[in-house]
Structures are given as structure tokens and as C-alpha cells.
Amino acid sequence: MKISRLHRIYSNIKLIENYSLNLAEDHSHYLKTVLRLKIGDHFRIFNGIDGEFIAQITDITKNNLHVELTNILRKTIIEPELTLGISIIKSDRMLDAIDMAVQLGVTKIIPLITERSQFRNVNNQKLMKCIIESTEQSERLIPPILMPLTSLSLFLDQNLNNSIIYANENEDENNTLLKIMPTSYSNISVIVGPEGGFSPNELKILSLRPNSLSISLGVNVLRTETAVAACLAQIKLFTQFPSQI
Template sequence: MIRLYIPQPLAAGAAVAPTLDQSRYLTQVMRLKAGDDLLVFNGRDGEWRCSVAEVLKRGCLLKADERVRDQILPPDVELILAVVKKSPLEFAVEKATELGVRRIRLVRTARTQPQTIRLDRLDTIAVESAEQTGRMDVPEIVVSEPLDALLDGWDPDRRLMFCDETGGPPALTALPKAGGAGWGILIGPEGGFSPDERERLLALPYATAVSLGPRVLRADTAAVTALALWQATLGDWER
């Protein structure tokens, strides 16, 4: 069944207005008519079976009929990704959403190359990925900030998985020993972290340095690998 993310309140009998683009998709691409059903979620009120109430000249209206799933949030893990080029950045956002990350934070490091970031495009990718994968929320994407600023404001009760390309214990060994409920997963830029950045990260009491294996991974591949390893050890894959 078609699933749409519509950030409007959902309750029994509520009228729901898709965007014009969503309405075109429903009525012109998927050929839905009045009375046809689809699933809608907003990240707060669970997943609802809605029906097309009316097809208008411009857009359509839906009616929320029945909640079919209660709201479930993914594990409290966020991806902290050094800004990379457009294609790998978009890939990382798509796959991180599929893997259940709750938030994506973009950072600038000493070796980050200047890039134009279209947050609207990344938000669209995250929404489409959430719709396709069955999750009931969309990860927040936070605008880029310097790595030092992020670490200065870090909550020390939150663990940080530092993916160290120079070595470290295997993630599957190190993560279970570290414990902790809330986590961040830090992925560096092309060229890796600078010596000063690495020294600071290794000194942080809440950071766990891990290796992602014997091969040097691209940033987008490292993000997917790290999230999969974290999910396998501390996440919700046994749900």
C-alpha cells in the first residue's frame, strides 16, 4: 500500500491535506480515486489508514480512518558525518534513514572540502526513504557546524563511536563493552581526521574508537558499515 509522510496531526476523522506534489502523485501517477486507501504517518501519532475523501482540480483531501500502528521511535543513535561530495552525501542520508538513524548531523573538519549543501534535497531523500522502508518517523538533518563546536557542546552522558581509520579494536568487540543508551557515530572526511582532531577524539572519556576493518572505506560506505555494526550490537535488529 502507498505510504506518505504528511506532518499534520492525525486522529480519527481528521482531514489531511497532502502537498500539491503529493496530490499529483496520488491521483495522476498512482491513479487513486475517492474512497481508495493509503497509509499516512507524521512521526508522532503512529501510522494511519487514510482514504481519499475528495479529488479537487488542484490537489486532493484525505480522511484519517483508522490507526494501524502505534508510534515507534528508532534507537537513539545519530550519524555525524563530515561533509562530502553531493553523490556520496545523498547516498549516506538515504541508507542511514533505511538503517534507522534518528538524526543526521553534518560537520566540517580540518580536511573537509567546501561543498554546497542543499538541505531541502537531503530532507526529500530522507522522507522518501522513510516512506519506502516502513519506519514511522523521518530523521532530522542538522546543518553543518565545525567539529570542534560539536564536541564543545557534546553531552558527556552520550557515547560517541569514533570510526578511526588508523586502527582500533573491532566495532563488534568494542561496542558491547561501552554500553550506553544514546549514541553518536562519527565518520570523517575524505583524507581522514587531522592529527589534532584524532588526538582530541581519543582523549574524550565518552568516545569509543573502533576499526571498521582492514580496508580504507569511502565516507558513505563507512557510514553504512558503522550503522550496521552498531545496530547489530546495540540497536533494534532483534525487535
């Protein structure tokens, strides 16, 4: 049995090695009907607290699926804090941005209303579903926290102790993240604006924050979801392989 090929699902229930449990109806339907797993089949189940386990299906009824957790694969390790503040954009593109952000290691996602935002609300249920699916796909153990929609000013006030990096299309193209990233850092917050970028007033507010850092993502104008991926990929590279930069 090759572990990496086993299907993987997230659950918020308590998980204990050598413990039997009944899965909720949504998980039961997915495993029985979508994946077509049978009695005796194995899959992986995880949560953000207890870790990841191999589960074996021991019984299947109309509305329930009974499993036994045979052994633990990984224990949960707390990840470095990486917050994404993203101006809300069109729904399908917002989901693309969230998906990439989860894959690239964000631990908290905060949708933002900015002066140039063309949209004023988000579907939290859809965003959370995207977060869970991306966590399952990317082999992470802890799904990022989804925070309520907020303003840029409130976001800044809530991240006073973080190093704030914001993508600024007016920034000198030489001021890239990899060139001006501080040598010492702890918690990082990234802000990506809407199409058209931040307003002059917002750029002024950002520049006055002592913990903020304006960066260029290059000469090309990027869509919001592309900017999210570009910025987070550079941070991941810098934080995981600093000696090679």
C-alpha cells in the same frame, strides 16, 4: 487489501482516526499524477507524532485531494537516540550516505566540516527530501532530525552525554566495534570522516574525549558512505541482538 502494499507518504499535519482532511498540493499531485490513485483508493499516511493511518480518497479536485483516515495502524514509539555526524562529501554520495543512515535507524543527522573536507556547504532541502523518502521506504515513523552544518569541535561539545564512536582508519584492525563496544550504553553518536580520514589534530582531539571510542572498520579503505553503512549496521546488530554477539 494487503496493508504492506499500500503506498506510504509522510505528512507533518495533525492526523486523527476517522477524520477528513485536504492534502497539500505537493501530496495531491504525487498521489493523483505519479501514483495515479483514484477516488476510493487507499494509501498509508504517517507523521512522527500521531502514528500511521490508512487513508481513503473521497474526492479529487484540480488542486486538492480529500481523504478520510479510516483507522490507525501504528502509534509512534520513541526510538533510541542514534546520532550521525558525517563529514560533508560530494552531493550524490552524501545523499547515498543519508539514505543508508535513515534505513539503519539514525535519529539525528549532523553534517560536519572537518579539516580534510573537500566541500564546505550542503543543500539542506535535498538532504531533507532524501530523509523523508528514506523514512517512507524503510517503514519508519519518525524522520531523523537534520541539524545545521557544524564543526567537529562543536559536535563533540553538543554530545558530551553520548557514547561517541568514530571510525579511525589508523586504528588497530582488531579493535572492531563488536569487540570493544561498551556493555552498557544509552545514547550513541557516530562520527565518520571524509576521504583521507581525520587529520592528526582531529584524532588527538577525539582521543582526549573521555566518552569517545576509536574503532576499525577493517583493513580496506572505505568511502565515507560505505563507512557510514558499515558502522551503523554493526551498531544495529549489537543493540538489537546483543545476546547473539
